[in-house]
Amino acid sequence: MGMEQKTQINAEEGRQDLVITREFDLPLELLFKAFVEAEFVEQWMGTKVVKLDSKKHGSYQFETINHRGNKHGFSGVFHEVSPNRKITRTFEMDNTPYGVQLEFYSFEELTSDTSRLNMHVIYESVGQRDQVLLLPFKQGLNMAHNRIQDILGKLK
């Protein structure tokens, strides 16, 4: 249905996993670098990298501060870091009910200037996957709600 989109999500009913696929206008080496080096992660994720030890048994810790000044922590552990090929890691949003997710990143060269990322994410349950999938939708609703509140507040 519709146009071919650059980033695609495949999330089937009743499953506790989802797949995110994206083709990049970047050589494979640069795509991979973006996931393992702190200076790049900080830039594209818009997060502070507290720790990033991109190797087997290594761990990472990110921190973001949202527009309301609330701090959010993200962390996990690496199980495999094979340069330009694969990353296996866990991911957790601290202090949330979404649990720990297992992530498999596969990197693939398409041409000397293009590459593809396949992200397979597995959740603890179907319910947790659905909650994470719905999160941006709910945030969108909240943001719309907050905007209305702000406007109403100014009118008082």
Added chain:
Amino acid sequence: MNLRRDVFQALADPTRRAILLLVASQSMTAGAIASNFDTARPTVSKHLQILTECELLKQEQTGREVYYQINAKKMKEVADFIEPFRKMWDERFNTLETVMKKYKSNK
């Protein structure tokens, strides 16, 4: 919220998505829809029931036949519903692309 969730789950099934694509071009009877699938007729009926209950399909009585047609309004709503998650990742990856291209040209 619950209703939206049901719609989302209804749409996540490949057979049900195929049914929606099929009736998107023209309204069809249950029999005509079923003839397009290898699946048993009662299974297709069950899918049609789920799609109708969550309002992705509309039923229309013409003489003795019941025709199924797509509910475009609902479809639009659902497309918008999963879109924020896709968009979030799409925007992140667009930024990644920009950041790495800049790094490449500065090297």
